[in-house]
Amino acid sequence: MRTALHDAALFSVSLAEEYETAEQQAEDEARVTSGEIVNLAESWGPYQGREVGAERIRAWLEQVKSHQEQRLLFKILKALQVVSSLQIRHSLREAHALVARQIAPFISEKRTDRRKDVAVTWVDGEGKSGNQYATLYAEENKIWTKALLPADGFERALNRYEEQASCSVCAVVIVDDFIGSGRSLSSNIEQFLEKNASFLRERHIVLLVVALTATPRGEHRVRETLSKLPIDADLKVLHPMGKSSLAFAEGGTLWNSEEELGRAKELCQRIGQRVYKNAPLGFDDQGALLVFPDTVPNNTLPLIHSSASGHEPWQALFSRPKN
DSSP states (O other): OOHHHHHHHHHHHHHHHHHHHHHHHHHHOOOHHHHHHHHHHHHOBTTTBBOOOOHHHHHHHHHHHHHHHHHHHHHHHHHHHEEEEEHHHHHHHHHHHHHHTTTTOOSSTTTOOOOOOEEEOOOOOOTHHHHHHHHHHHHTTOOGGGBBBSSSSHHHHHHHHHHHHHSOOOOOEEEEEESSSSHHHHHHHHHHHHHHHHHHHHOOOOOEEEEEOHHHHHHHHHHHHHSSSOOOOOEEEEOOGGGBBTOOOOOOOSSSSSHHHHHHHHHHHHHHHHHHHTTTTGGGGBOEEESSSSSSOTOOOOHHHHOOOSSSSSSOOOOOOOO
């Protein structure tokens, strides 16, 4: 005779089989195809001079075993902005077009003429990206290379430069690549102005901060800082980061549901704890999805740029250089 206990056992077995079948179907449907990976690899430019090929992407994905988790990571890679050197150069020309609207026009009589009334500097210290991008900014916009002036001892360097150039500087441009939280750039600008605000104001020199891209939070912080300065200052952001470039932004469109977002965030935190313990979702928990040609901001998800050895190893896809 069948008993209630027997029926319950049969029902439990049936449910388990249905769950196992549904789980296997979900696994099969989530599998990232070779074609998807090849298309993604072909859409990216080189990183540190080397192509990031399909085999490398596949190997990176397969560091997690389930196809469903690999699909979550692949969604992150598809949303990743891998900026090329050509895009950067084009953006720096765009930036100067915005800067030029606020200063006197430059009249070039010969191809070799260079603008001398704009000084270009950087405030993140020597050996950082600011120096590199300030140099590119001057190169792309036909600004005299001698107008590249370090922030340290800036007033003295500017006075010496004007004597050499036989002209007066009307604007100082601070160049940066990325504004993440905005804390570092705001602090560096404040330190720069502690030493230089008085003479910039007396000389009626405009201060213009140029950034290739910025998170909404970072842009807001820097604009607040500039608004409190006792000089004429402005910020130009070429390509503000939208929610699609932040993995877990509130109201973002990367994930199909709150449940999927939760699974993706848990996965990124779990791996992030292994590779970047103090900030598993990136500095300031921003979860940015951004890669430059030679480096990766520390606001970007660490599982993309950092590695770990030991019991649970992890290999970065875009290894971030150590300063």
